[in-house]
Amino acid sequence: MTIKKPTPCSIYDMEGLQNWLDEMALQGLFLERISFHNDRFIFRTGEPRTVRYRLDPIVPGYNYDERRELYAQAGWEFADTVTSLYCVYFCADPTVPELYTDPQSLSCAVKQLFRRLLRKDGLFFLVLAFLTVCLLFVERKEFVRNLLLGERPLQPLVCMLLVASLFLAAIWEGLYLKRLWSVCRTLEQGLPLKAGRRWNRPRYLAWFIPLYILISLFSKLAINYSAETLYTYSAALLAHPWPTAVQLEQVDPGQSLNVDGYLVKNSSRLAPVQELASLNQLDSSPCPFYTTIRYVRAVSPGAARRIYRLERDERATKLDQWQTRTYYPSRITSLEPLSPRDWPGLDRLEVAQFVSGGQEGWTFAALQGNDVLLVSCTNSAPWEDCLPLFLEALDKEVAS
Amino acid sequence: MAGREKGPLTEPMYYVLMSFLDREMCGTQITEFVEKKTAGRVKLGxxxxxxxLAKFQDEGLIAEISVEGRKRTYQITDRGRESFREELERLRACVNDGLEALN
Structure with missing residues (x-):
């Protein structure tokens, strides 16, 4: 019959583990094997008797088969391996000398084990830290964007949580290694090892599983959580009285126009965003034309400059992508990419021009103090005529 | 040739190194040698x-000369011999100091 028992103490507590296994033998439980994660020890039952269990550190170049045979000749039988740390040997004959009769030699073996683990863990955390830094570097725009605009406000939090958990894991592992080092120092001084405190319950499972579930669930929910609110075009409450299709000379007064669209608002305190998109369809024309207005009111000019760069880069990427679209009405041609222009009263202005669905169009990105404004239009008056209308609207606020 | 630079040898280290002075040895022969030499006082687990053995090999005090199945045979190197001589001198000085103090 076999009985499973959870690991009662840290696996770096050599004396604690050895004492516990000796006690188990006195209760008639003899170690059969150890689970892969070292969290459970499996015993077979038998007649209670005194058996010594000893841990042999696995040092670099450890020859398992050779040691097993040579130790057996000396009266020590192999039981199992505590993954990558020790081999467990046992001996029921009290006259057989200890596995390690000299604390200095055991200290030497533990020191080699410590160095091996330090190299392995050090390398592992370096690689992990490097990959994290690379990932954060690649995703830095997305990170800053979510931090400032708050479209996915929990995404930066998840990133920071993952980085923090990486450092916590490194500290956790460091504490264990410190324990192994203190074992080494104690042996080097010729002092007897002291067993550490025993756990009352399977600590790994008690902590690890709920924490893992919590982090993975939270990450999944948080990454997908969007703080944007979508409104229908008719229910859209705008921050400023943006120019209409008539003002932008998209339609003649009196022409019948069907307008459809939406308004998206975020809930960022640092930079509230309103994006108004309208698709206009004239009864007299089969081809629709559109206007999109993206307006950001940043908390400071510095934040506005950063948001301007992010938004401008994103718009430039989108313009490039729209050139390769296969769906004809949304594909653009003859693109003149965003290029800087001078305009009185504006801190920055960049304009791009293109043809979409056979209609001329333009996009501008403007920065003025705390305000960032990106507008795209097709089938309208030239951008030079439309920009003053938007700047005028920017000075007027709609009472909410 | 300079001997060992890592401090004095412990008793088991001393006897293990001593076992190689006359001839090459394998593991079981070393255990028997130490047991016999110390009349069972020093036990080697x-x-x-x-x-x-791995430590002495790393430090260049002994060298592996043959492997037959699981049986590995080692012999002492010049450096190992020098280390043993240094340790012997140190122990002799300790004993002399002790005797002098006693008399």
Whole structure:
């Protein structure tokens, strides 16, 4: 019959583990094997008797088969391996000398084990830290964007949580290694090892599983959580009285126009965003034309400059992508990419021009103090005529 | 040739190194030698023995000369002999100091 028992103490507590296994033998439980994660020890039952269990550190170049045979000749039988740390040997004959009769030699073996683990863990955390830094570097725009605009406000939090958990894991592992080092120092001084405190319950499972579930669930929910609110075009409450299709000379007064669209608002305190998109369809024309207005009111000019760069880069990427679209009405041609222009009263202005669905169009990105404004239009008056209308609207606020 | 630079040898280290002075040895022969030489006072556990052999090999005090199945035979190097001589001198000085103080 076999009985499973959870690991009662840290696996770096050599004396604690050895004492516990000796006690188990006195209760008639003899170690059969150890689970892969070292969290459970499996015993077979038998007649209670005194058996010594000893841990042999696995040092670099450890020859398992050779040691097993040579130790057996000396009266020590192999039981199992505590993954990558020790081999467990046992001996029921009290006259057989200890596995390690000299604390200095055991200290030497533990020191080699410590160095091996330090190299392995050090390398592992370096690689992990490097990959994290690379990932954060690649995703830095997305990170800053979510931090400032708050479209996915929990995404930066998840990133920071993952980085923090990486450092916590490194500290956790460091504490264990410190324990192994203190074992080494104690042996080097010729002092007897002291067993550490025993756990009352399977600590790994008690902590690890709920924490893992919590982090993975939270990450999944948080990454997908969007703080944007979508409104229908008719229910859209705008921050400023943006120019209409008539003002932008998209339609003649009196022409019948069907307008459809939406308004998206975020809930960022640092930079509230309103994006108004309208698709206009004239009864007299089969081809629709559109206007999109993206307006950001940043908390400071510095934040506005950063948001301007992010938004401008994103718009430039989108313009490039729209050139390769296969769906004809949304594909653009003859693109003149965003290029800087001078305009009185504006801190920055960049304009791009293109043809979409056979209609001329333009996009501008403007920065003025705390305000960032990106507008795209097709089938309208030239951008030079439309920009003053938007700047005028920017000075007027709609009472909410 | 300079001997060992890592401090004095412990008693098991001393006897293990001593076992190689006359001839090459394998693990079981070393255990028997130490047992016999010290009349059972110094016991060599298998873990201690194989850790010391690996350590001496790393430090260049002994060298492996043959492997037959699981049986590995080692012999002492000049550096190992020098280390043993240095340790012997140190122990002799300790004993002389002790005797002098006693008399």
């Amino acid at each position: 298998p873990g201690t023995l194989y850790t010391l």
